Amino acid sequence: MSAWLVVAVVGVGTYLFRVSMVGLVGGHGSSARLERASRFLVPSAFAALAAGAITAAAAGPSGSVAPVGAVTVAALAVHRSGSARAAIVVGMPTLWILNALLPG
DSSP: OOOOHHHHHHHHHHHHHHHHHHHHHHHHOOOOOHHHHHHTTTHHHHHHHHHHHHHHHSSSTOOHHHHHHHHHHHHHHHHOOOOOOHHHHHHHHHHHHHHHHHHO
């Protein structure tokens, strides 16, 4: 089995797994409790990704200045705007700029 075939099969499998949840919930609706809890899904996913990035960067030889700076700027942007999208719009460019400017 070639590597590209494996990538394609895994990609289709993950897509079907994600769509299946939409199909299950979409047909029956969801409870108010699930709706309230889903509001915190995006911020908690970003927090988990940021924590993983900071941990991986701290283990490296260059330290964790760029990820910590980007997470700090993203958190401030979210706090000021109240929008989870601000974390991506502000945090990612900050990370790229800090990675470009700081030696590493």
